[in-house]
Amino acid sequence: MTEIIGLDLGFGNVKGKNLFQEIMFPSVVGPSRNLIESTVQADTEPLNRIIDNKRSLFIGDLALRQSATKMFSLKENKAGHESTKPLLEVALGLLAKGRNVNVVTGLPVTFYFQQKEELSKVFKRDHDINIQVGGQWIERTISVDEVKLVPQPLGSAIDFLLDREGNIKEDMKKYAKGRIGVLDIGFYTNDLLVLDGLEVAQDYSRSLRSGMSVAYRAMNDAGIDVPIYDLEKMVRRGQYRSASEQAFQALAQQIQGEVETYWPQLDLIIITGGGGHELFRYLKLPGESRISLNPSLANVKGYYKLGRRAWGRGNNGQLSVKR
Template sequence: MKTSVFAIDVGYGNTKYAHRAASGTIATGMFPSLAPLAASHALSGYGDSVLAARKVATIVIEQIEYEVGPDVSLTAAYGKTGRALSNDFVLSDNYAALLFGAIHFAGVTQIERLVLGLPVHNMKKYSGALRDRFTGTFDYGPGRISIDKVVVIPQPLGSLVAASANRQSEFGRESAHLVIDVGYFTTDWVYANGFTMDDKRSDGIPGGASQIYQRIAALISRDQDEQVEDIELIDKALRERKPFFFYGNDIDLAPYLEQSQPVIAGVVKEMQNNVGQLTNARSIILSGGGGALYAPSIRKAFPRVTLEVIDSPCTANAKGFLIVGEAGLTRERATAKA
């Protein structure tokens, strides 16, 4: 299938993608950003359907097979789930496997414009490398894919565009908004007047949802006198508002989340020092999978500014990337005809 614009938000926590469906609506998908090495043999799917086949794909990068997809295992021996948490994540083979996995699950084979995002503080350092690596024709295992052009934008701009899609009058040139994207490994923010980013008041730092999960794991380890490494399951339990199951016990995570608030407050203080008091901001737009964890501290830091938690925060960036890509392609085509 050919598509004019395809958007992928390869996050540290989840990989999200968006493209324009035949009906004209935006189609989205998401799966965990886990890329463990593929098993040498698989038992799922055998036994007359007793063991159900998982929805995963084997992606080949530099002759190494990685397993990615919605049903990739959230647990592994000694915590080795295939997640990469580092500033140079976008240069890793794990990143490439997740990116091609998104394209595979969408059923796309030709992309005129691929739109990707980067944390604000990594834009200058890695945007060129992403454009160079993913422009061209590739054979990643399940099939071949051609990508004509790669566009890289700051991640929070995707949420800004998604939030403004049906409310253009609220995002004029004189309207200032702070967009905060709480990801798995980083927290990024963009201060923008309309769609013009203020570079001095836009930044990002390592310190997203994963540091909360790691803090909670450390506290449970202390109380249980046993090492806790399944932070993916802590993430899942918090999102689903369920207890964390550990050695036969259901552990209520609410007290541990409360004990982790100083960690969140530290990140919010860094952001507050950068953006100031926000006396001219019309709203704070909160996005990202970790947004709900950070919302109380952000409200406390900016009590007089309207806080809006964006709809479907996990896929907001990907939807915004798609809209940005479509607008850019339309401008290019109009210029070519002139």
């Protein structure tokens, strides 16, 4: 049976899920170099290295620590950026156990129709994987047979509403019949998605450039001279607490204004994304709001459930996106 994988090539982190495991690593790529053995933190994370077009590249945290130059994308055209292919193939190498897989992934709401076909072509083909993980090299071909692309925040809605078998949870049925807003605060984008009776209401759904990078750049402007991909990790470790609280409060106020501007009255608001975890306590949204159980991974957990629903037991009850 073909494996199912939920995968999110986020601007800040790559996230993925299969039947047995979940992964997350920074969306950063850099040139590799020879390392002295004692500098490899094998006790805390795998060593991720990929051979891509005869180049040897470090991926994720290893690239952040050891690459002289670091490549990450805040460009809107994800399919065309040179970091997309190595990040995708490392994720497939970590998650796929066999040769054939089907993948559910997402795009920011505003980019969905413009980039859907191009990104599908990047995924749906044979991938020759040549990666080093935990000191072991993985060399094999993984074929993505089918790919399903959805607006990114839909994953969090699905994870919140459906059980593991893809059925609507009993206590969620009252919300499924009404209007649900999903506030997906990522690294670069803040995605607003509204579901009306489980159908995407496109007039109320959009991507805004008010992701967490806005707060980190504000901290840069305030005199903290640290690259934003390093600053995010330092803040999560408790550094620059006063400056981060000020920046997060300002961003939360901006997002709150965007919600009040673009959204109708809703029965429930689901707050998700890595930024949702950081900003939840600063947000004062109208009506009932809840945070995802695991905001950083909620989208890929929902993608996996969508995959089970689409390929595991037929297309019954599929959600649709209307133009």
